[in-house]
Each structure stands twice: as C-alpha cells, then as structure tokens.
Amino acid sequence: MVRKFRRILLLLAIAVNSFATDARAYAGDVIFVDALGGNDTADGRTEGTALRTLQRAASLATPGTVVHVLPGIYRESVRPAVSGTATTPIVYVADQGSGTVAVRGSEPASALTWTRLSANTIGLPAYVAPSNVWTADLSAWGLDGAPRFVVALDATGEVQTRLSLAREPDWHVETPWRYAEYWWTADGGWDVSGCDPSDPANDWNCDLFWRCDTHLTDRSAFAEPLPGIEDGDLTSLGDITGAELVALDAKWGHYLYRRRIIGHEVGAGRIALGGPCLQDGGEVDPGLGWGTKYYVEDHPGLLDTPGEWWYDAAARKLFLWPPTAGSPATQRIEISRRQHGLDLTDRSYITLDGLTVELFNGDAVHQANYWAERSHGNTLRNLVLRYANQGVLVQQTVQVGQSADNVTRNFTLENSEIAHMDTHGLFVTPWWDGAPSRGFPFSGIYDTVIRGNEFHHLGFRTDLDDPIGVKFQFADWLRFEDNYVHDVAHNGVQFLWSVVDSDRSYDVPADAIKIGDVLVKDNTIENVCQLTTDCGALKFWGQPPDNHIFRDVLVTGNILRDVHAWSYVAKQRVGWWLGGEGCIVQGQAGFGLYLDYASGIHAFRNVAYNNAYGGVMLAGTWRDGDLIFVNNTIANSLYGFRLSGVEADTHGGSVNTQIRNNILAGNEGYAIYQCTANATSLGRLEIDHNLYFNNGWRSYDQGGVWTPGLMAIRTPTGQAYYPGLVDVQAHPYQWEMNGLTGDPRFLSYAAYDHDPYDGSWPDFRLVPESIAIDRGGPLPASLAALLSSFGLADPYQGAARDVGWQEAGFLAVVSPQSQGIAPGGEARYTVTVRLGSTGLTEARLVATNPDPRLALELSPMLMNGDGQATLLVRDRLEALGGGAYRVPILVTSGEMTQALTVTLLIATSRVFLPVVVR
Numbered sequence: 001m002v003r004k005f006r007r008i009l010l011l012l013a014i015a016v017n018s019f020a021t022d023a024r025a026y027a028g029d030v031i032f033v034d035a036l037g038g039n040d041t042a043d044g045r046t047e048g049t050a051l052r053t054l055q056r057a058a059s060l061a062t063p064g065t066v067v068h069v070l071p072g073i074y075r076e077s078v079r080p081a082v083s084g085t086a087t088t089p090i091v092y093v094a095d096q097g098s099g100t101v102a103v104r105g106s107e108p109a110s111a112l113t114w115t116r117l118s119a120n121t122i123g124l125p126a127y128v129a130p131s132n133v134w135t136a137d138l139s140a141w142g143l144d145g146a147p148r149f150v151v152a153l154d155a156t157g158e159v160q161t162r163l164s165l166a167r168e169p170d171w172h173v174e175t176p177w178r179y180a181e182y183w184w185t186a187d188g189g190w191d192v193s194g195c196d197p198s199d200p201a202n203d204w205n206c207d208l209f210w211r212c213d214t215h216l217t218d219r220s221a222f223a224e225p226l227p228g229i230e231d232g233d234l235t236s237l238g239d240i241t242g243a244e245l246v247a248l249d250a251k252w253g254h255y256l257y258r259r260r261i262i263g264h265e266v267g268a269g270r271i272a273l274g275g276p277c278l279q280d281g282g283e284v285d286p287g288l289g290w291g292t293k294y295y296v297e298d299h300p301g302l303l304d305t306p307g308e309w310w311y312d313a314a315a316r317k318l319f320l321w322p323p324t325a326g327s328p329a330t331q332r333i334e335i336s337r338r339q340h341g342l343d344l345t346d347r348s349y350i351t352l353d354g355l356t357v358e359l360f361n362g363d364a365v366h367q368a369n370y371w372a373e374r375s376h377g378n379t380l381r382n383l384v385l386r387y388a389n390q391g392v393l394v395q396q397t398v399q400v401g402q403s404a405d406n407v408t409r410n411f412t413l414e415n416s417e418i419a420h421m422d423t424h425g426l427f428v429t430p431w432w433d434g435a436p437s438r439g440f441p442f443s444g445i446y447d448t449v450i451r452g453n454e455f456h457h458l459g460f461r462t463d464l465d466d467p468i469g470v471k472f473q474f475a476d477w478l479r480f481e482d483n484y485v486h487d488v489a490h491n492g493v494q495f496l497w498s499v500v501d502s503d504r505s506y507d508v509p510a511d512a513i514k515i516g517d518v519l520v521k522d523n524t525i526e527n528v529c530q531l532t533t534d535c536g537a538l539k540f541w542g543q544p545p546d547n548h549i550f551r552d553v554l555v556t557g558n559i560l561r562d563v564h565a566w567s568y569v570a571k572q573r574v575g576w577w578l579g580g581e582g583c584i585v586q587g588q589a590g591f592g593l594y595l596d597y598a599s600g601i602h603a604f605r606n607v608a609y610n611n612a613y614g615g616v617m618l619a620g621t622w623r624d625g626d627l628i629f630v631n632n633t634i635a636n637s638l639y640g641f642r643l644s645g646v647e648a649d650t651h652g653g654s655v656n657t658q659i660r661n662n663i664l665a666g667n668e669g670y671a672i673y674q675c676t677a678n679a680t681s682l683g684r685l686e687i688d689h690n691l692y693f694n695n696g697w698r699s700y701d702q703g704g705v706w707t708p709g710l711m712a713i714r715t716p717t718g719q720a721y722y723p724g725l726v727d728v729q730a731h732p733y734q735w736e737m738n739g740l741t742g743d744p745r746f747l748s749y750a751a752y753d754h755d756p757y758d759g760s761w762p763d764f765r766l767v768p769e770s771i772a773i774d775r776g777g778p779l780p781a782s783l784a785a786l787l788s789s790f791g792l793a794d795p796y797q798g799a800a801r802d803v804g805w806q807e808a809g810f811l812a813v814v815s816p817q818s819q820g821i822a823p824g825g826e827a828r829y830t831v832t833v834r835l836g837s838t839g840l841t842e843a844r845l846v847a848t849n850p851d852p853r854l855a856l857e858l859s860p861m862l863m864n865g866d867g868q869a870t871l872l873v874r875d876r877l878e879a880l881g882g883g884a885y886r887v888p889i890l891v892t893s894g895e896m897t898q899a900l901t902v903t904l905l906i907a908t909s910r911v912f913l914p915v916v917v918r
Contacts, residue, residue, distance in 0.1 A: 022852065023093045023354075028064040031057045032095075035072030054078045054092070054103065064088035068095040069355065073102045073157075077338045077360075084349030086377055092342075094354030098382045102157075105338035105360030105388070106149065109320075109328040112136040112335075116327070122300040122312065122319060125238070132321050133303065134328055139316040141337050146298070146311035148361040148422065149387050152323055153332040159358070159387060162420075163323065163333075166308045167297035168237060169230035176487065177564040179460065179531045180248055182229050185568065186218040186292040187269070189250070193290035198572040205573075211250055211289030213276040218294075219269025234269035234296075243299035245271065250289035251279055252589070253567025254534040255465045256489070257287060261296070271296075291569035334359055340366040341388065346373035356384040364388040364418075367408070371399035374406045383416040389463075391418035391425040391455075396444035398432050408445040415452040423462040425455040425485075429473040436474075436547045440499045443515055446477040459489035460531060468494045469528060476515035485525040485537075491594070492528035492563075493520075494539040497547040498600065505545040506624035507655045513600070516551030519790050523558045529565035529590050536594030536617065537563050537608075540601060549625035550600035554786050555593065561609040564756065565590030579638050579669055582703020585756060588612035592634070597648075599625030599655070602783050605794075607764055607805050608634045610756050614642035615667070621645070623654045623683065628783050631661045631776065633764045633805035634671075635749075636756065640664040640695065643674035646716060653683025661776040663691045663744050663764075663804035666751060669705040671695040675714045680732050687728075687735040689777035691744055691803045694751050696723065710741075738777060744804060745770040747811065766808040773808050776801035795895050810835045810843060812891040812898040814871075820905035821875065829871040829902050833863050833891060843893040845869055850885050854904075858889075873904055 031044040031051065038044075038052035044060065047070065051057050054074050057067045063084045069092060084090035094101040117130035124130060138147075146165070154160040164171050172182040187193060189212030197204050218233045241264045249255040255277075263272035279285035296302065300319065303310050307323040318335065322328045341357040344350055344367040357364040364385035367375055375396070385391040396408040408430070418425040430444025450470075459467025469488035472478065473496045485492045495518070502512035525537035537560035542548025564585070571587025579586065592608030595601060597620035608615035615634035618627070622645065634640040641659065653676065664671035671692050676682055696708025705712075709723030722728045728736045743751070748763035766772055779787075779794070779801075787794055795807070802808050811834040819827040833843045842865070847858045855876040860869055873887060889900040 022097075023066075023068055023095045026066040026091045026093055028066045028088065028091070029062070031061060031065055031067045032070060033057045033067060033074075034070040035074050061090045063090060063349070065090050067092045069093065069101045070095050071100040073104055075104050075107065077105065077340055077343065078103065079343040080347050080350055083347045086349060089349040089351050089377065089379075091351040091353060092355065093351075098354040099356065099384070101354065102356045102358060103341055104334070104358055105341060106151075106334040106336045109136075109331060109333035109335060112138075112329065114327050114329050117319075122310075124300055125302075125304045128304050132306075133319050134322065135317050135319045136328070137316065138311075138318055143316065143337070143361075145313060147318070147336045148389060149334070149336040149359050150309050150320065151334050151359065151387065153334060161307070161323065162387075163307045163309055163320075164305075165297045166299060166303035166310045167295050168232055168302050169295055170305055172228070172230070174228075177527065177530045178566050179489070180253070180293045181568065183293040183295050184218060184229065184233060186216050186247075186250070186288070186294060187220055187290065188217045189286060189289035190215045190270070191217055192219065197290060198574075207250075207290040211286040213278050213286040213288065214273050215270055216245065216247065216273070216288045216292060216294065217268070217270045234264070234271060235266060237266075237296070238301050239264050239266055240271070240296055240299045240301055243296045243302065245273060245294060245296055247277070247288065247292050247294035248532065248567060248569070249277065249279060249287035250292040250569055251285075251287065252533055252573075253293065253569045254532050255279065255287060256462065256467060256532060257465060258463055291572055293568050336361050336387075340364075342366070344375060344378055345369055346375065348374065348376040348378065351379040351381070352383060354382045356386075358385070358387045360388040362388065363390045363393045365392045368393060368395040369406070369408060370397045371402045371406060375408045375411070377410045379412040379414075380416060381412070381414045385416065386419045386421075389422045390427055391421045392427070394426075394428045394445060394448075396430045398430065398441050398444040400433070400439070400441040402441075404442050407443065410447045411445070412449045412451075413453060414449065417454045419455070420457045421459070423459060423464060424468060424471050425458045426450065426470045428471070428475070428478075430476075436497045436543060438501060438546055440501065440514055443476040444474070448478045449481075450483060451479065451481045452483065454484045456485070456487045458487070462489070466490050467531065470494070471496065473497055474499060474515055475518050477517045479519045479521070480523065481519065481521045483523045485523065486527045487530065488528040489531035490529060491535045491539045492525040492537045493523070494541060495550075496541050498542060498550045500546045500549050506549075506621070506651055508549055508625070510551060513549060513551035516553065516600075518550070518553045520553070520555045521557050525558065525560050526562045529563050533565045533567040533570045533587065534589040535563075535565055536591035537561070537611065538592070539594040539596060540598035541596045542598040542621070544597060544621050544624070548597050548599065548621050550598060552786060552789070553601045554604065554790060555601060555606060556604045556792070558606045559609070560592035560606065560611065561761070562759075563590035563592060563611040564588050565612060580698065580700060580702075580704040582698060583638065583668065585612040585638055591615070591617035592637075593617070595619070595622050595627070597621045599623070599627050602626070602628040602786055603630070603632060604628075604783060604787075605631045605805055608632065608637070609762065609764075610636045612756060613637065614639045616641045618643045619645050621648045623649060623651070623657065625655055626782060627654070627657045628780050629659045629662060630779060630783055631801065631804060633663045633665070634667070635663075635665040635762070635764070636667065636754065638668050639673045640667040640671040641673070643672070643676075646675045646677055646714070649677035651683070652678070652681050654685045656684050658686045658780055659690065660686070660780070661689045661801060661803050663693070663772060664695055665693040665744065665749070666697065666754065667695045668698050668754070669696060669708055670710065670712045672711045673714070674711075677715065679713045679715050679720055682733060685733065689738045689775065689803060690736065691740040691742070691772050691775070692725065693741065693743055697752075697754070738775075740771060740775055740803065742771050744772045764805050765811065766802060766804060766806070768808060770802075770808060772803040774798040774800045774802060776803045797896065807896070809896040810840055810893045810898070812843070812900060814889060814900045814902055817901075818903040818905060823906060824875050825906075826872060826874045827904050829873070831869040831871060831889060831891070831900065833869070834866045835893060840893045840896075841865065843891055846890045847871055848888045848890075850887055854885065856887070871902070875906060
C-alpha cells in the first residue's frame with residue numbers, strides 16, 4: 001500500500017496542471033451562483049435561475065454537486081454544510097475561469113456613513129487639522145478588534161495601496177532586503193546604554209547591563225548609517241500609552257516583537273510593555289536595548305499622514321485620513337470585516353477551483369480540526385489568495401484513544417498564488433496533548449501535496465515573533481514540489497520538529513522516528529529573510545532530544561538564492577560575520593539550506609547561490625543523525641558549508657555526515673568551515689569527490705579571513721587552516737583523496753563577479769569540456785534507496801556521475817521565458833538545442849497545452865543535430881481570463897531529458913509591493 005501511494009503521488013507530481021480553470025472538466029449535479037443577478041430564493045439549476053450567494057449554494061450542495069460561480073464579487077464567508085465523498089466531491093469552480101470571481105471579506109467605504117471631525121476629540125497630534133480625518137461607526141460589524149486591512153483599489157478593482165495603521169516613523173522601504181532600515185533605533189533598554197557596542201574598542205556585548213525585556217528607551221538622535229529616517233524618538237510623540245511597539249531584538253535583529261505599550265515616561269523617552277521580549281524563547285536573555293530597530297503604531301497621536309487610519313476598539317469607530325481629499329465614501333476604499341474566507345473545518349472531499357479570496361481578517365482558507373473532526377481529500381487549485389492574516393491554515397489535533405480516522409489526509413494545494421499575507425502563506429500543523437514532547441498517538445496530517453504554487457510577500461505584519469513564509473510542523477508523507485517562494489520577512493520555507501520515540505538522543509533506529517517521507521523538490525526560494533537575520537531559504541529546525549532527527553527527507557532539484565538577511569544591529573555589532581574587515585556581507589546571516597538542531601536530511605542536486613553567510617548552514621545537534629550532501633552546487637557565499645555548534649558536539653563527532661560530488665565555487669572565506677570539539681575525533685565525516693574553484697578569493701591583506709581557502713576547522717583551543725587541496729588531503733581523515741580543483745566551466749558564470757546585490761543568476765550547467773564530467777563518486781546507499789522509494793531516476797552519462805548540480809549533456813534553452821499579450825493575441829518563443837560533443841544525434845521536443853482555449857504550434861518537433869524550434873501560443877477564442885499560463889516543454893535526447901517552462905501573461909496587472917500614501 002505504501003509503494004502504491006508513492007507511485008500515485010509520482011504520477012500526480014509529473015502531471016501537467018494549468019493556471020486556467022475549465023469548469024467544463026467537472027461533471028455532476030449543478031448549482032449556479034451569480035452575485036449580480038442571482039436570487040437566493042431561486043432553485044439555482046440554471047444560469048437564469050442562479051442563486052445570489054455562495055453560502056446559499058454551500059447549504060444546498062450535496063456529494064457530486066458542481067457549484068458554478070459566475071463572475072462577480074461575493075462579500076461573504078463560506079462554510080459548506082456537508083462533505084463530498086471520494087468518488088463524488090463537491091466542487092466550487094469559477095465558471096468563466098481564474099480571475100473572474102472574488103470572494104471578499106471586506107466592505108466598501110461607500111457602504112458606510114462617514115462624518116468629518118470638527119474638533120480634536122481623539123488626541124490627534126496638535127499640528128493635524130481635525131477636518132483631515134473622517135470617522136465611521138463599525139459597531140454593527142461585531143469585530144473583535146481592529147480591521148486588518150484598509151486598502152485603496154485602482155480603477156479595475158485591484159488592490160493598489162494598503163493604507164497604513166497610524167504609526168511613527170511612517171512606512172518607508174527603499175531596499176526590500178533591508179526592510180527595517182528606516183525604522184527608528186533605540187538608545188537602550190531600561191535606560192540609555194552606557195557604552196557603544198559598535199566601537200571596535202568595546203566588546204560587542206558591552207551593553208548587556210542596559211538591555212531589558214519589558215522596557216525600551218530612545219531619547220536622542222541615533223547615529224544612523226543613512227539619511228532619510230524620519231525625525232523623532234520616544235520623547236517627541238506625547239504620551240502613547242495604549243499604542244503598540246513593533247521591534248527587532250537588540251542582539252542580532254532575528255526576532256520580531258509586537259507588544260502593547262502599557263506606560264510611557266515621555267521626558268525619559270522610555271516605554272513599558274505588557275509582555276516580555278526575550279531571546280530564543282528563554283527567560284533571562286532580554287531582547288530590547290541599544291540598536292533595537294522599532295516603530296510604534298495604533299494610537300491617535302500618531303495619525304498625521306494622508307492614508308493612515310486608527311480604530312477605536314472601545315467605541316468601535318474607524319478614523320481615516322483618506323489618501324485624497326474628500327469623504328472616503330466617494331473613494332475606492334475597502335475595509336476588511338469578515339474573519340475567514342472558506343471554512344473547510346470538519347469537511348472532506350471539497351474542491352475549490354479558480355476563486356480569488358481576499359481581504360479577510362483571519363485565514364483565506366481555514367481548516368482547523370480538533371480530535372473529533374476530520375478532513376479527507378480536500379483540493380485547492382488555481383486559487384488567488386491575498387490580503388489575509390494567513391493564506392491557508394491546515395490544523396489537526398489528535399488524541400490518544402480516539403479514532404485514527406479523525407485526521408487530515410490527502411490535502412492538495414496546487415497552481416495557486418498566495419500573496420500579501422501578514423503571517424504565513426501556508427501553515428500545516430498537526431498537534432496532540434503534550435506536543436512536541438513524547439506521547440505522540442498517531443500522525444494527524446499526512447499524504448499532503450503542495451505543488452506548483454507561488455508564495456510571495458509574506459510575514460511582514462505578523463503577530464508572531466518569527467514570520468515564516470511557508471511553515472510545516474511534524475511533516476509526514478508530504479510533497480512540496482515546483483513552488484516559487486520569494487519576498488518573505490523571515491525563513492522562506494520551514495519544517496519544524498520530527499517525532500523521535502527513543503531513549504537515545506543520537507543515532508536512533510529508523511523505526512523510532514515516527515513520521516517522515518518528505519520530498520522537497522524543484523522549488524525556487526529566493527529573496528527571503530528581508531526583515532530579519534539568522535534565517536534561510538529552506539530551514540529544518542529540531543528540538544532535542546525528541547524532535548530533532550528527521551526520517552526519509554529528500555531535498556532535491558531546488559534553487560536557493562539571494563538570501564541576504566541583513567539587520568542593522570547585527571552589522572553594528574559586527575555579528576554573524578567572522579569575515580575580514582573587507583567583507584561586504586557584515587551583519588548578514590543569510591543561508592540557503594539551514595539545518596538548525598536537525599538531521600536526517602539528504603540534499604541532492606540543489607543550487608545554493610549568493611546566500612550571504614553560507615550556502616549550507618548546520619547548527620546545533622546536526623551530528624546526531626544522517627546528513628548526506630551529494631551533487632550540489634554552492635557558490636558565492638562567505639562560506640560554502642558552515643558546520644557549526646561546538647557545544648553540541650557531545651558524542652565524538654558525526655553519526656554519518658557525507659559531503660560528496662559537490663561543486664564549491666566563489667566562496668569568499670572557505671569552501672567548508674567546521675566547528676568541532678576535537679579536530680581529530682570527528683566521528684563518521686566523509687568529504688570526497690568535490691570540486692573547488694576560486695574559494696578564499698579575498699586575502700587577509702585585502703580584509704579577508706585569516707588564511708582563506710578550501711577549509712578551516714575551529715575547536716575550543718584554536719583553528720586549523722587548509723588553504724589548498726593537498727592540505728586537506730593531509731588531514732588525518734584523508735579527506736578529498738578524489739577531490740578536484742579548477743574551473744568547472746559553467747555555461748554562464750562570471751567567476752570574479754562577487755557583487756551579491758546585482759541580481760545576476762548564473763547558469764550552473766557544465767559545458768562538455770568541464771573537468772567535472774565523469775569525476776564523481778557513487779551515490780551513498782541511503783541516497784540511492786531514497787531516490788528509489790520516491791520513484792525518482794538519476795541517470796548519468798559516461799563512466800561515472802559528473803560533479804555538481806546537473807549531469808552534463810545537451811543544452812536546451814528557451815527565450816524569452818515570459819511574454820505578455822492581450823486577449824486574442826499571439827506569443828512566440830524560441831527553443832535552442834545544442835547537442836555539442838555529447839555523441840547524441842537527435843532531440844525530440846514536446847509542448848503540452850495547459851488550456852483548450854489556447855492553440856500551440858511547435859516546429860520542428862524533431863531535430864537532427866543542433867538547431868532551433870519556434871513555439872507559437874495563441875489565445876484562439878479571446879476568452880481567457882487575465883493571469884499566468886505555464887506551457888511545459890520537454891526536450892529528450894538519448895536517455896537525457898530537460899524540462900523547460902514558458903509563461904504566457906494575458907491582460908493582467910498586479911501590484912505586488914506594499915505601498916502606502918505618504
């Protein structure tokens with residue numbers, strides 16, 4: 001049964017799915033819904049007798065019903081009355097395709113009665129004329145707190161601007177990866193710091209005495225690195241008791257605190273907070289002090305700019321300074337009212353297809369089951385989820401002694417866009433009494449597929465301390481494939497906790513790890529960690545002794561790049577650095593693959609490029625289980641591999657760590673930098689068949705690290721340096737006896753371009769003349785078994801595997817990769833194939849049509865030798881809705897294949913960056 005399910009998932013993973021919705025693909029009993037012309041007293045059986053609301057349709061739908069949702073805006077929350085079945089699901093589909101239906105949790109400002117303030121009755125700043133501000137009574141809405149969103153729409157009805165909750169300093173972002181750069185900077189915690197930690201003459205931690213977990217002090221102009229920060233501090237605002245502080249911690253800028261202000265000593269520039277701000281979840285490491293970046297919001301005394309608003313929770317009134325003069329009732333403004341969009345709690349076999357769900361205070365799609373509830377076989381596809389607290393919540397509590405059928409299983413999210421979420425784009429979390437410690441009864445969520453989605457602009461206004469983009473807890477039988485994640489406040493994608501039932505804390509038997517079988521494949525994760533430092537594109541986080549060793553996790557085919565993870569305070573403290581004084585990524589702790597107190601991971605054929613601190617970062621108890629790194633390409637970081645955590649080396653080194661067949665190129669300090677309790681007692685640590693090129697390129701004389709090169713090992717008593725391959729081979733462990741040095745000859749890579757901010761994306765494929773070809777070693781047995789269990793082939797040409805990310809072979813590229821057309825238009829793409837010196841003689845090309853309303857012409861489909869083919873894509877019916885349509889192209893030559901994808905954009909315009917009128 002296990003192998004059968006894996007085969008089914010493999011077929012699902014390679015199936016072609018489009019961004020377009022075709023309502024005709026569904027068969028069954030029908031209900032039509034029309035927000036403009038429908039009537040809830042009608043029967044809903046035809047378009048002419050359509051219902052008006054989705055909720056009425058959800059109340060009538062039974063297993064096998066297809067709810068055809070006609071174009072329009074549906075201002076409601078929807079809760080299906082019953083579940084479908086495995087053979088007769090209930091389907092809600094946008095009848096005219098994706099982008100034609102919007103389920104909104106907001107109300108237009110025009111639906112409210114607005115009154116202009118005639119006097120300053122709410123405590124506006126003295127310099128603000130009350131007549132600038134309008135108020136509306138929201139008491140009829142029954143809100144538990146302030147609306148989450150107040151937005152302005154453009155002429156087409158799309159969100160153009162998110163208006164800002166009243167704050168100081170005003171919202172200002174110039175460089176996305178330095179999101180907090182223009183926040184104010186505190187002088188201290190309970191008082192102004194008595195020392196300057198940025199002074200090289202002082203210890204970086206000299207201000208610890210003045211740090212605090214409940215108070216923040218700022219009463220003088222701070223020496224900022226750049227002009228442009230709005231003037232002001234905590235002495236310049238008047239009493240803002242009741243406002244909210246949003247702040248980054250003073251140590252590194254890793255944690256984001258959101259705490260209510262319960263007292264304000266204006267003259268002293270000191271505020272008191274209603275909850276503690278601590279480091280690492282501890283009890284004694286205060287988080288506020290010198291260098292804390294912060295702003296304050298949610299107080300009428302901060303309402304001083306057009307486009308800002310404040311909500312009086314006691315009076316249940318909204319106060320708004322409109323972005324343009326005049327009553328808000330005459331402007332395209334929406335205010336979020338409802339909590340959740342689609343509620344699938346305790347519902348099964350429900351399919352949502354092609355809907356846009358936006359402007360909800362809670363979750364766009366909410367599925368939160370407790371122990372007596374279950375959800376089986378729910379599918380979300382072709383959705384646009386945006387402007388909510390969370391995009392999708394999948395939660396399941398299980399309990400000892402209860403039915404093992406009360407779980408969430410076979411949940412699928414595919415081909416959807418999840419964007420502009422204040423917290424997570426997706427949060428999948430099973431739980432049980434006592435979690436995460438022992439007492440695990442059975443897996444609460446399993447057989448999950450997350451495929452082909454785009455997640456972006458996530459976590460910048462979270463209520464949590466770590467705003468992660470996509471978050472999985474206790475992942476079990478999960479596939480995360482072909483997704484694109486970008487522009488996230490913290491970690492892009494994070495897996496938290498395994499379940500280990502063993503008296504051993506390391507080298508535990510496989511059957512003691514109760515969950516696993518996780519495939520993370522062919523995703524691109526980039527430009528994340530834009531608000532905080534010490535985070536990565538893809539992170540696995542554990543908690544010894546019971547939650548830190550994962551089982552059967554394969555990370556393959558992923559691109560992890562451009563993670564800078566800058567924070568002001570880390571740079572000032574010269575923290576997260578250990579580079580030389582010439583290093584330009586000071587204060588940036590960005591990682592590609594980040595394993596923090598986690599092991600049990602196989603990383604195979606991934607690219608980690610231009611991640612500020614390390615391509616691969618291992619911290620804490622990474623030594624406690626298997627860690628296999630094979631055929632990856634890691635380039636342009638301070639360190640290629642950073643194996644850290646001396647204090648966690650408690651059992652004589654690694655259980656089983658293997659670093660093989662990788663290319664490490666252009667890393668400033670060392671290709672591999674490891675920290676260990678004893679440099680000659682490392683346990684089972686194997687390093688071989690790797691290719692090194694241009695590592696340690698910044699010399700010590702030029703401001704680089706001491707003795708840069710291939711490797712360094714730090715122990716509690718000092719460091720040992722191995723600048724060249726011969727030095728590494730002389731180590732007692734005799735590493736790299738088959739190692740290589742030299743130019744790997746990538747297809748497109750500027751070896752001496754070390755600018756981390758220029759946005760360049762090299763092509764790390766090998767040219768036929770590369771020294772990396774046929775120089776790799778065999779796959780570790782555990783990796784070969786894992787590939788087989790997931791149904792993944794790994795063919796190679798020649799006498800042995802090549803070194804690096806991708807086996808060398810023929811070249812196939814397509815240009816352009818994306819085009820935009822008007823409805824009824826035509827796009828032209830060129831596919832270039834070069835067989836080179838591979839010995840291959842022909843190539844076959846196949847393009848797959850993602851939607852029957854498109855017409856595809858690919859010619860020629862067979863090439864004898866090098867050549868070019870032309871792909872024409874036409875909107876032949878002028879009927880497609882605006883959006884993105886991906887056309888897969890498969891090029892096959894011999895036993896090798898290359899998968900290409902082009903994107904067609906039809907009459908679409910979206911605003912992705914958060915903006916505010918200032």
